[in-house]
Amino acid sequence: MAEPTIQQLFDLSGKxxxxxxxxxxxxxALSRxxxxxxxxxxxxxRKQEKAQAFARELPVRNAARHYGIEMDYLDPxxxxxxxxxxxxxxxxxxxxVNNGYELSPGDLTNITPEAFNKQLSNATGCFLLARHIHDHAVQRGGGASIIMLGSMYALVGSYPDAYAGICQASSVAYHTLKGGIVQMTRHLAVYWAKDGVRxxxxxxxxxxxxxxxxxxxxRLCTKSPMGRMGRPDELKGAVVFLASDASGYMTGQNVVIDGGWTAW
Ligand SMILES: NC(=O)c1ccc[n+]([C@@H]2O[C@H](COP(=O)([O-])OP(=O)(O)OC[C@H]3O[C@@H](n4cnc5c(N)ncnc54)[C@H](OP(=O)(O)O)[C@@H]3O)[C@@H](O)[C@H]2O)c1
Incomplete structure (x- = not known):
């Protein structure tokens, strides 16, 4: 087999x-x-018209087409x-790209059981959607790449003093949700590897x-080794890498783009 060029590896034409x-x-930014x-x-x-309007704004390369659909993670x-x-x-x-989520109100001092459970239901939605796409990929053959969105708050606790006196602490239910997403990724990756689903x-x-x-x-800027926040465009390279054949031998992993936040 001829070695693919770097352009071929990152090209998503036809996908x-x-x-x-x-x-x-x-x-x-991930969609663009x-x-x-x-x-x-x-x-x-969650709103079809909003999806269709945004699809019309997306750049078109070659003969690509974009579409809009309605979907709510909290409703199977x-x-x-x-x-x-x-x-x-x-x-x-x-x-x-399992990117959406619905944030529940409340921090560790006041979140209700209902709000906590609702936050965790986002993981159920991510899973059910991933399973549909896995089953679809198996049915039609040809594999798939599934990308979950984690968070630095899946990996480390937050700094209480970054929030104190300004807003509520980062949500404990959100930390729990995102920690679960990282682990769900590993589990699904292992079970679905032989189906060609990464x-x-x-x-x-x-x-x-x-x-x-x-x-x-x-305050958050003072906590980052790079001393600044990320820009959405700084995730574009990573999502194309994970979506494309450039990451063809990679599954069950966590690509962290955080300006060094979790490095110290
Ligand atoms: N921004 C950050 O600093 C940061 C850091 C770490 C991780 N993340 C992760 O990155 C992802 C995107 O975050 P973001 O900051 O871009 O958030 P965002 O601007 O609030 O976008 C989240 C999107 O999720 C959709 N959504 C809300 N409830 C939903 C539901 N029940 N079912 C399906 N979709 C729903 C909403 O779209 P509609 O209203 O159109 O439905 C919304 O536009 C999230 O998974 C988040 O955890 C973000």
């Missing part, structure tokens, strides 16, 4: 990626990255409908949206 939470702060690498992108949102029937709609429109799914986590460090409290962001 179709489903991205959840695609209209969000990071999801938008996949489209710029040549993929067809199925944009998923919605996940099933969304997958069916994605396959009906796009024909096939080769790449899943599962990896992409873990962002601090990438606060412009709406995050300024004072909190300034």
């Amino acid at each position: 179709t990626a489903l991205v959840t939470g695609a209209t969000g702060w990071l999801g938008a 990255a996949l489209a710029e690498a040549g993929a067809n992108v199925v944009v998923s949102s 029937a919605s996940i099933e409908r969304g997958v069916a709609d994605a396959i009906r429109q796009a024909g096939r799914i080769d790449i899943l 599962v990896n986590t992409l873990t962002p460090g601090p990438f606060p949206a412009p709406t995050a409290p300024r004072a909190m962001v300034e």
Whole structure:
């Protein structure tokens, strides 16, 4: 077999990626990255019109096409409908980016049992969607790459003094959710490896949206070896790497892009 060039390895032409939470702060950049690498992108949102509008804005390389579907992680029937709609429109799914999540209110001092359980239900949604894509890949043959979104807060605790007096502490339920996602990745990767379905986590460090409290962001900057927050475009290379044949021998791993946050 001829050795593939680096351009061939990273090229996503002819592949179709489903991205959840695609209209969000990071999801938008991840979707653009996949489209710029040549993929067809199925944009998923809880609102179909929002998904379709964002799909129309995505860059088109070669003959790629982008689509919009509706899906809610907290509703298994919605996940099933969304997958069916994605396959009906796009024909096939080769790449899943499990990026969306619904944050529950409350920190360790006041979160309710209902809110905690709701936060963890996002993991159930991620799993059910991943299983649909695995089953679809097995049925049609040809494999798939599944990318989970982790967090630095899956790996380390947060600094209490980064939040004190400004906003509530980072959510204990969110830390629990994201820790579980990293471990779910390993489990699924092992079971699905022989089916040609790779599962990896992409873990962002601090990438606060412009709406995050300024004072909190300034404190977070002092906690980072690089002294600054990440920009969404700094995740684009990693998502294309994980989605493409460039990472063909990689599964069950966690790619951490955090400006060194977890290094000290
Ligand atoms: N930003 C960071 O600093 C950071 C750091 C570490 C990890 N992460 C991870 O990166 C991912 C994206 O974060 P982000 O900062 O871009 O968040 P975001 O801007 O809030 O986007 C999250 C998206 O999730 C979708 N969503 C909400 N509830 C949902 C549900 N029930 N079912 C399906 N989708 C739902 C929303 O899209 P619709 O309203 O269109 O449905 C929303 O746009 C998350 O997994 C997060 O944990 C982010």
